[in-house]
Amino acid sequence: MPARRPETDTDTGRPRRSRRSPDETQRRRDPERTRERILGAAVEEFGEHGFAGARVSRIAARAGVNAQLISYYFDGKAGLYRALMRKWRAVVTDISRPDRPLDQVAADYVIATEEHRSWARLMAWEALGGTPPVDEQPDEPDFLVEQLAEIRRRQAAGELAPDLDPAHVMLALFGAAAAPTLLPQIARRIVAAEPDSAEFLTAYRDQIARMVRHLAP
Structure with missing residues (x-):
């Protein structure tokens, strides 16, 4: 029986490559890509x-x-919102690792908020609603309580002056990080620069780091 000749492409006249089914790794990645999209x-x-x-x-x-x-x-939709919250918390948790100085943590919050502008706007919508639109999962620890505990630990380690309230410091730093995104018109008038420009963000990030260093004893 003569050997079967490979099929040829009608446009190029070259042998067609056989289509291979995706391997197990590719099949496993497809759902991950879909979820991320x-x-x-x-x-x-x-x-x-x-x-x-x-x-x-x-x-x-x-x-x-x-x-x-x-x-x-x-x-x-509610489950999707919870998944987004977990994703943002993972970003924040990585930024605020205990081995990183507090001034760098605060400065990187500024960059993260700019890089993820939609996240900041999402928080603004949540604030306008008065209450979170989706309840926390009962088996998930309170993220903000964990972050506050980390600020208290840093204060005990000498990164924050003892006469400062860690809760108020944390709230101020959250607001400072989000200000260029949520209050661009105010930033534009005060600093006379576009709040999403590289020049502004570099200077603002540096100033936030300097401010936080002044909070140390």
């Missing part, structure tokens, strides 16, 4: 419209997926 689309949608105004159909369209996948991976 959905999360990226969701934070933009929530940032623009808030939790109440966000639409699963628009999130799916942004991500280029079927809306049913959002229910499959995240159990609907």
Whole structure:
């Protein structure tokens, strides 16, 4: 029986390459990529419209997926919002590692907030609503309580003057990091620079670090 000749491409006349099915690693990565696309689309949608105004159909369209996948991976809009909160907390937790100086932690909050502008806007929508749109999962520790405990530890280690209240310091630093994103018109008038420009962010990040160093005893 004669050997079967490989099929040729009608346009090039060259042998066609056989299509290989994706290996196990590729199959495993596909859901991860899909989840990340959905999360990226969701934070933009929530940032623009808030939790109440966000639409699963628009999130799916942004991500280029079927809306049913959002229910499959995240159990609907509320589950998607919780997943976003966990993702942002992972970013913040990495920035505020105990081995990093407090001034660098505060400075990097500024950059992280600028790089993730939709996250800051999402927090603003949550504030306008008065209460978080989604309850915390009962098995998840309170993220802000953990962050405050870390500030208290740093104070005990001598990074913060003893007459300062760690809770008020933490609140002030959160506000300082978000100010260029949430109050750009104010920043523009005070500093006479575009708050999303590289020049402003470099200078602001440096000044925040300097301020925090002055908080040490």
